[in-house]
Amino acid sequence: MRPNEPKGERKNMKMTFRWYGSQSDKITLKQIKQIPGCTGLMGVLDYKAAGEVWEEDEIKAYIDEVHAAGLECEVIESVNVHEDIKLGLPTRDMYIENYCKSIRNLAKYGVKVIVYNFMPVLDWLRTDLARVIPEDGSNSLYYDEAELGAMTPMEIVRRTAENSNGFTLPGWEPARLAELEHVLALYKSVDEEKLFENFKYFLDGIIPTCEEVGVKMACHPDDPGWPIFGLPRITHDQAGFDRMVKLHDSPCNTLCLCTGSLGSNVQNDIPAMVRHFGEMNRIGCLHVRNIKHLGSDRRFRESSHLSSDGDLDMYEIMKAAYETCPDTYIRPDHGRMIWNEIGRPGYGLYDRALGIAYLNGLWEAIDKNAKRG
Helix, strand or coil: CCCCCCCCCCCCCEEEEEECCCCCCCCCHHHHHCCCCCCEEEECCCCCCCCCCCCHHHHHHHHHHHHHCCCEEEEECCCCCCHHHHHCCCCHHHHHHHHHHHHHHHHHCCCCEEEECCCCCCCCCCCEEEEECCCCCCEEEEEEHHHHHCCCHHHHHHHHHHCCCCCCCCCCCHHHHCCHHHHHHHHHHCCHHHHHHHHHHHHHHHHHHHHHHCCEEEECCCCCCCCCCCCCCCCCCHHHHHHHHHHCCCCCEEEEEEHHHHHCCCCCCHHHHHHHHHHCCCEEEEEECCEEEEEECCEEEECCCCHHHCCCCHHHHHHHHHHHCCCCEEEECCCCECCCCCCCCCCCCHHHHHHHHHHHHHHHHHHHHHHHC
């Protein structure tokens, strides 16, 4: 065990899959169980609004169902932070108290890592949820800064909802966006420094609870990796995350290192970032995916996980993880829609299953090569 690690840590990488629950996900646990090398889930209750307490009965029902299928659930995602916390409003103490209750409740059912983000108002953002890839006819998530510049925030929200195939998307829950214009106006008085100040207040409020119950908080990067619509964004490069981990120095204050989100910013060296934060013991989990820029630093699409299909060196990313945080949780992230699959954009079965097979193959090769010396 590394110094000062929370109790109950594992010693081997665990490959996982995001699942929205039987009421919200067309992919079944039986199908996930059949993916070679997939041992568990990064779970989510997508109907929970930011600020609500995740109650014990609903957590138990979800995790019991996962366990009955022979899978683990030690990571929970999208425990969303209420905007009042990010804005620093007087009501934030109530929402921080609710967040601590959710942490305690999740810990009771074996959750070891909670993934969240501190992006104001809008979560991950794409200008097209199903852009056809001309090379093979599949489709994937796509971003073009020029297209975004012609839209208002309300237009991108409407467009995202209309093209989600009837599914909710993480960070784009209707309740969260119901008062979009009002909340956007409040952020006019919040710059990056103020957002960091409010971030510290949040971490100071929850990390003692995390230390008490043995849960790591893992902050997901901004996606894409720069400010949008004039909103401040502070966690999209090494400098931003270095500052974040210092806001409250604790092994429970970690990041969810998402290679695709960070890779959207061409200035980021992703393998180097994995090594940097892995050596610091500040990686709670990884989302591993590939992206391809299309003639511009701010125009890209989600590609398959294969290195040669995108801009990121997946071998070097996995090698960095193996050498610096081999006991982490990993999941493939946004996949393409292939083989005529129709589902939640970015979260289909087939391409993410292929991603798991590829990433596990890299890990096995790295492991065997290391053991041979």
